[in-house]
Amino acid sequence: MRKILSISILGIVLLLFCSTMGTAQVLKADTVATAKKVKPVVVRSPHKATIYALICPGLGQIYNRKYWKLPFLYGGLGGLLYGLNWNVKNYNKYRNAYLDFTLFYQWKNRTEGSTLKRPTGERYKKVYSKKFDYEKSSDSFDKWFQAQLKNRKDSFKHNRDLCYIGLGAVYILSILDAVVDAHLSGFNINDNLSLNVQPTTSYSSVSGNTIGVSCQITF
Secondary structure: OHHHHHHHHHHHHHHHOOOOOOOOOEEEOOOOOOEEEOOOOOOOOHHHHHHHHHHOOOHHHHHOOOHHHHHHHHHHHHHHHHHHHHHHHHHHHHHHHHHHHHHHHHHHOOOOOOOOOOOOOOHHHHOOOOOOOHHHOOHHHHHHHHHHHHHHHHHHHHHHHHHHHHHHHHHHHHHHHHHHHHHHOOOOOOOOOEEEEEEEEEEEOOOEEEEEEEEEEEO
16 A cells, blocks of 8 residues: 555656646748748746645646646546545544454453443454354453554554645645646747757866867757
């Protein structure tokens, strides 16, 4: 369960922050001359994207028109919600069984003259066996069974908490993703942008002639 939650959260993080930045310019050929037709850039408001993302996960992506992210976002949220429901249900089951069996164990090992009454709760029978005679079981079995119930209870509680953390992380990441996309909506890749890398040499009185690489970026 922990590995599945970790992989789900990591996958959502990678997918939410993979965004296409910039708009390409379209060249339109003419019989006389070649002219450039620039695709209009729709600038999104980071403030509106934040408000939409805060209201409901996914609204920020819809506002930014990043519809392809929605299946991954809602798929991750759905998986975490399913895991949360599963772990909450089993945590309550083993917690109740542990509490009932602890009271039964105390009653079973009561001292002579004790006024403890036999507890009515027997929810521990749902996780082991209803036909088993718990009153005649050995003390070693009772301690083992009680420890198993406690371990199961703690394990499902831990996984439940991980699901809560995962849901919070996905919610925050969806907000950050919407804000970043809105900020980058006005970013444009110009045709004049170029990168020139070539070998170069330099001379120093200390090291003499050295060979290196020069990098030139033109905006």
